[in-house]
Amino acid sequence: MLRFFEIAEAGIGIHNPLSETKLMQIGAIADRIVGLGPETRQLDLACGEGEMLCRFAQEYGSQGVGVDISPVFIDGANRRAEALAVGSRVTFVQGDAAVYQPEPVYDVVSCIGATWIGGETTGTLALMKPALRDPRRGLLLLGEVFWRDEPDEAARVAMGLEPGYCPTLGGLLDRFDAAGVEMVEMVAANTDDWDAYQTPRWWTGHRWLEEHPDDPDADAFREWLEAGKRDYLLYERRCLGWAVFALKVRG
Ligand SMILES: C[S@@+](CC[C@H](N)C(=O)[O-])C[C@H]1O[C@@H](n2cnc3c(N)ncnc32)[C@H](O)[C@@H]1O
Numbered sequence: 495m496l497r498f499f500e501i502a503e504a505g506i507g508i509h510n511p512l513s514e515t516k517l518m519q520i521g522a523i524a525d526r527i528v529g530l531g532p533e534t535r536q537l538d539l540a541c542g543e544g545e546m547l548c549r550f551a552q553e554y555g556s557q558g559v560g561v562d563i564s565p566v567f568i569d570g571a572n573r574r575a576e577a578l579a580v581g582s583r584v585t586f587v588q589g590d591a592a593v594y595q596p597e598p599v600y601d602v603v604s605c606i607g608a609t610w611i612g613g614e615t616t617g618t619l620a621l622m623k624p625a626l627r628d629p630r631r632g633l634l635l636l637g638e639v640f641w642r643d644e645p646d647e648a649a650r651v652a653m654g655l656e657p658g659y660c661p662t663l664g665g666l667l668d669r670f671d672a673a674g675v676e677m678v679e680m681v682a683a684n685t686d687d688w689d690a691y692q693t694p695r696w697w698t699g700h701r702w703l704e705e706h707p708d709d710p711d712a713d714a715f716r717e718w719l720e721a722g723k724r725d726y727l728l729y730e731r732r733c734l735g736w737a738v739f740a741l742k743v744r745g
Contacts (some may be wrong), residue, residue: 498718499710500566501702504697507574509542509567510637511683511691511736512605515570519633521550523679523740528601528633530554535562537600539591540608540617544571544584551580558584559600561591597623606637606738614658614668619673623743634675634741640666642735649733653725661737675741682737692726695719 502631503509508517523572524530538547541560548571550556562568571586587594592611596603603622605611612618615638638659640720650657670677683691699719708714 495718496564498715500564501715502699502719505543505689506604506691506694507545508691511687512606512637512681512738513687513690515599516681516683516687516738516744517546517549518553519681520546520738520740521553523681524550524602524635525554526631527678527740527742528631530556530602532556534601535559535599536602536604537596537622539594539603539605539622540605540611541567541586542572543567544574544586544742546604546606547571547584548574548578548580551575552578553585555583556602557597560584560586560590561594562586563588579703592621596624599627599633599640600625600730602633602634602635607639607736609636609638615669616673619670619675619741623675625684626743629743630745632743634743635698635738636741637712637736638666640737641733643733645729645733649729652722654712658660660734666739670739670741674744675685676744677739678742682735685731688726688731688734689738690730692722696723 530550534556535548536556536558538560541562544560547558547560551558565588568588568645569584575581583702603625604619605622609615609694610620641660641662644662682740701718724731
């Protein structure tokens with residue numbers, strides 16, 4: 495599965511339904527809350543190709559460490575840091591964020607669109623919180639899916655999703671409460687953001703299959719691509735919401 499994402503998404507930069515404008519809006523929120531600058535440190539778990547850390551380093555001079563399990567995406571992150579001339583401010587580590595043991599030295603800790611690393615929302619927040627230098631002052635940024643329009647049983651089964659796959663926005667608020675954090679801002683994806691994230695992989699995938707017809711994973715990749723396209727068009731495009739939540743640890 496990881497390989498399929500590496501094929502379909504390598505080089506896209508932001509691996510989520512998040513426009514560049516909204517990414518920088520999140521930077522502005524973080525700046526307002528903790529004051530981003532050369533002394534600020536951010537840890538980004540499941541950082542993908544490091545776009546968030548690189549852009550914040552470029553805009554605010556902040557420092558960052560990104561952890562991702564994919565060597566392909568870590569390579570992309572290092573190339574991006576070089577291209578933006580922020581290589582001295584950001585470091586990318588290839589590894590499993592679920593077992594990464596960060597020092598408690600960070601002002602911002604983020605996990606944008608990969609909450610499975612801690613089981614789900616609550617478990618991932620439990621992974622993130624200990625990395626904050628000062629939990630009362632620091633900021634958590636969590637990118638998470640939620641049901642915008644909860645699918646009926648048949649649609650959920652057609653998507654191959656478990657009953658508790660994701661909560662509604664109200665359910666997410668309950669999870670945040672249970673995890674001892676308060677939502678203080680959010681930046682949500684709209685349908686254009688979803689389309690901009692989902693649809694380029696169809697052409698990328700099509701082209702890769704033409705170029706690699708004998709790859710041992712070609713058939714499985716084609717199936718994955720087609721099933722994903724169908725699920726997206728029939729259900730997810732209507733039902734699935736996604737947002738980055740700015741969260742403060744409750745005192
Ligand atoms: C949806 S992408 C989000 C990437 C990045 N946060 C972004 O917004 O561009 C999910 C990322 O999680 C990474 N990933 C999946 N499981 C992981 C794990 N156990 N530890 C670290 N990274 C993981 C994938 O390689 C991928 O880069």
